[in-house]
Amino acid sequence: MSHDWNGKTVFITGAASGIARAVATQLARAGANIGVCDRNATGAETAAAELATMGVKTAWAAADVCEADQLATAVKILEKQLGPPNGVLACAGITGTTLLDTLSPAKDRLLFEINLLGVARTLQAALPALRRATKPWFAGVSSLVALRGLPFTAAYCGSKAGVADYLEGVRPWLSKEGIGLTVIYPGYVRTPLTERGAVQPKIKLLEPEQAADYIVRALQSGKNVCQFPPSLSWGLAFLRCLPAKMYDNAMADAGKKMTHLKY
Amino acid sequence: MAADSITLFAGLPAAWQTKLAERLGPAHVLSSRLDERGGAGLPVVCLHHDDTGEDVLPIDNVNTAIIGALAAPQAESLESAMTALEAAVDLNAVQPIQELTAIARGMLEQQSGQILVVTYDPRVLTAPHDAPTRGSARGIFTYCESLRPAFKLRGIRLGVLLLAPRKPGPWDLVAHTDAVVAAIADCLRKSTLQRKLTLT
Numbered sequence: 001m002s003h004d005w006n007g008k009t010v011f012i013t014g015a016a017s018g019i020a021r022a023v024a025t026q027l028a029r030a031g032a033n034i035g036v037c038d039r040n041a042t043g044a045e046t047a048a049a050e051l052a053t054m055g056v057k058t059a060w061a062a063a064d065v066c067e068a069d070q071l072a073t074a075v076k077i078l079e080k081q082l083g084p085p086n087g088v089l090a091c092a093g094i095t096g097t098t099l100l101d102t103l104s105p106a107k108d109r110l111l112f113e114i115n116l117l118g119v120a121r122t123l124q125a126a127l128p129a130l131r132r133a134t135k136p137w138f139a140g141v142s143s144l145v146a147l148r149g150l151p152f153t154a155a156y157c158g159s160k161a162g163v164a165d166y167l168e169g170v171r172p173w174l175s176k177e178g179i180g181l182t183v184i185y186p187g188y189v190r191t192p193l194t195e196r197g198a199v200q201p202k203i204k205l206l207e208p209e210q211a212a213d214y215i216v217r218a219l220q221s222g223k224n225v226c227q228f229p230p231s232l233s234w235g236l237a238f239l240r241c242l243p244a245k246m247y248d249n250a251m252a253d254a255g256k257k258m259t260h261l262k263y
Numbered sequence: 264m265a266a267d268s269i270t271l272f273a274g275l276p277a278a279w280q281t282k283l284a285e286r287l288g289p290a291h292v293l294s295s296r297l298d299e300r301g302g303a304g305l306p307v308v309c310l311h312h313d314d315t316g317e318d319v320l321p322i323d324n325v326n327t328a329i330i331g332a333l334a335a336p337q338a339e340s341l342e343s344a345m346t347a348l349e350a351a352v353d354l355n356a357v358q359p360i361q362e363l364t365a366i367a368r369g370m371l372e373q374q375s376g377q378i379l380v381v382t383y384d385p386r387v388l389t390a391p392h393d394a395p396t397r398g399s400a401r402g403i404f405t406y407c408e409s410l411r412p413a414f415k416l417r418g419i420r421l422g423v424l425l426l427a428p429r430k431p432g433p434w435d436l437v438a439h440t441d442a443v444v445a446a447i448a449d450c451l452r453k454s455t456l457q458r459k460l461t462l463t
Contacts, residue, residue, distance in 0.1 A: 068345075098406075100371060100413050105361040106317035108406075112356050116402060117349060124345040149409025157409045158356065162402030165385050166348060169394025173341045244411075244456035252412040 005220075006031030009057075009133075011078050011085040013065060013122050014092030016043025018191035019141070022212035023089060024051055030216075033057040035078030035085060037071075039064045039092070057082055065092045065118030071125035084133035087219065090122035090140045098154035108155035115159035120166060130179055137180035139219060140167045144187045144227060147236040148247065151255040171224075182218055183225050186211050187232040203232070268324045269308070273362045274331035274354070275381070277303040278437045282444040283329065287451070293322075293362055310365055319361050321368035325376060328366045329447060332359045332382035332403045335396045335432045348395040355382060355399035360406065367419065374418040379450055380407050381443070384425035384459050393432050400425075411456065422450050425459045434462065 010027055014020040016038035024034045028051040036051070038044040041062035048060035059081035061074035079085070093115045096107055119140040130136040145153060146161035167183050174181050190205040206229060218226030227233040239247060272280050273293035280303035284290045292303065295310040311320040334354035338344035363378060370376030382404060388397035407423050414421045424446055428434045436443070439462050446460045 098410065100367070100410070100417060103364045103367060105319055105357070105364050106315075108360050109357045112352055112402060116398065117352060120345055120348050120398075124342075127341060146405065149405040149407070149411075151409065151412060154406045154409035155360070158402040158404075158406030161405035162352070162356070162398040165401035166394050166398025169388065169397045170338075170341060170344055170391050173344075173391045177341075244408075247408075248412040248415060248456065252416055255412060255416075 007033070008086045009033045009035065009082045009084070010087045010089060011035035011037060011075065011082075011126065011129075012089045012091055013037045013063075013071075013118075014090075016040045016047050018091075019186060019189055019208050019211045019215070020089065020091035021047055022208035023091070023215050025054075026209075026212045026216045028054045028056045028058070031056060033082050034059075035082050036060040037063050037074045037078065037092075065090075065121055066113050068121050068125065071121055075125045075129050079129045084129045084136075085126065086133050086135065087137045087139065088122065088126040088130060089215075089219075090119040090138070092118055092122075093141060093160075095153070095156050097152050098156070099152060108158075111155040111159045112162065115156070116162040116166065119163045123167075123170075131177065135180075136178070137182065137219070137222070138174065139182040139184055139215075140164075141184045141186065142167075144185045144232055144236050146185060148240045151251050180222055182223055184215055184218065185225070185227040185233070186214075187229050268326035270327040270329075271308060271322070271325045271366065272305070272329050272331075274333060274359065275329060276331075276333070276436050276440070278440045279331075279444055279447075280305055282440055283447060286444060286448050287327070295358060295362065310362060319365040321372075322365045323369040323372070325366050325369055326373075327376070327451060328362075328378045329451075330359050330362050330366075330378065330380045332356065332380060332400065333426075333436060334399070335383070335393070335434060337392045337432055338395050339392070344391075344394060348398060351395040351399035352402065355396070356402045356406070359403055367414070370419050371417055376418075377420045377422075377451060377454065378414075379422045379424060379447060380404075381424045381426065381447065384427040387427045387429075388432075390431035396432065408457075420454045422455050423457050424450050424455075425457070427459050427461045429461060429463060 015036040036048045044060040048058040052058045061077040063070035063074035142164035143160035145157045149157040189211045214228035270290040294307045332355035336347040336350045338347040383400040385397045385401040
């Protein structure tokens with residue numbers, strides 16, 4: 001799936017802010033029509049209006065990815081205004097910590113609900129519209145932390161790892177229908193999510209625009225997997241090779257250095 | 264370890280519970296998922312929620328817990344995959360996390376204990392019908408992997424036993440009772456962090 005974006009239509013969830021918003025901006029700049037979907041109706045409307053100033057068609061719809069009905073309605077609204085989407089990018093997600101002294105199954109459940117089930121629901125809601133499009137594709141956002149569980153963020157890592165494996169699992173079915181699939185594994189990106197997060201890694205955060213560069217390039221060339229930045233991707237790939245005991249020792253040491261959080 | 268400390272099973276097939284109790288000694292069953300798994304005539308411990316229904320209350324005096332994340336709802340098509348995934352995430356991630364939280368809260372007080380989570384090895388679940396199981400198993404596995412170093416620093420050993428079926432699901436777990444029970448007992452004895460058991 002190689003794209004000349006001009007005149008193509010892309011629906012993006014979580015597009016009122018963060019990485020999704022940056023991707024929407026780049027695609028609009030390249031001539032793609034954008035369907036903005038976000039839980040935040042005002043944010044979605046504002047984003048759609050700003051993207052429209054780039055001379056492309058835009059539409060917006062408010063939907064919570066926890067609600068299948070809302071997502072289905074949102075896809076219908078966007079499709080009615082823009083036509084069937086050539087691509088759908090499921091970017092909506094949340095972050096959160098899992099600390100031993102404040103374990104919260106409810107908070108953990110919400111992470112799985114949004115980061116894993118939310119992406120799967122988006123695919124489900126978009127399927128009928130994607131089947132009406134030419135050379136359609138779906139992209140779901142996971143995270144590099146899916147490669148190996150990092151300290152303090154068990155449910156976040158679990159939910160992101162889960163969505164990556166689920167999407168890889170259904171890839172043969174999507175492929176059979178001619179629907180491309182890109183699984184996106186971003187590293188740490190400066191977004192409202194990471195700025196509010198309790199875990200602030202001592203590494204340089206990517207700006208959303210840099211993340212969007214990686215994502216748009218991957219979508220452009222129809223990559224199955226998009227991991228970035230390369231340095232962190234290689235680091236996690238290395239950690240993935242470590243035996244469990246060695247990995248635990250390394251993570252325990254790293255965890256103890258996070259002085260503001262009790263490990 | 265308290266004198267009245269107990270071994271607890273959650274989300275395991277009844278046949279495994281019976282055999283494990285024979286090997287490990289007296290055990291209790293966590294009641295939250297009894298209806299799905301069937302009882303093995305073992306005493307029952309209830310999982311209690313707080314007033315909001317969202318949080319779970321600690322279960323005290325557990326020294327060893329074995330938690331199963333073994334649901335394997337099959338997806339027949341892309342259309343049915345979502346329903347299967349919701350069930351898989353509930354049974355293999357949300358409920359095990361509730362159980363683990365309730366048990367860990369008691370163990371954190373004692374600064375000791377051992378938890379073994381038994382789930383599927385997502386790396387071998389490549390058939391699209393197994394995608395919901397694969398996603399949920401990867402979720403709980405990574406969750407445990409992330410928490411494990413922190414538990415270790417507090418005196419709690421958390422291990423994961425990954426079952427690797429050789430064929431696409433559904434799987435008859437009861438047929439593998441002897442092999443799985445032996446592996447569980449071995450993991451507990453050696454405090455194994457992570458082990459794969461191929462189901463032949």
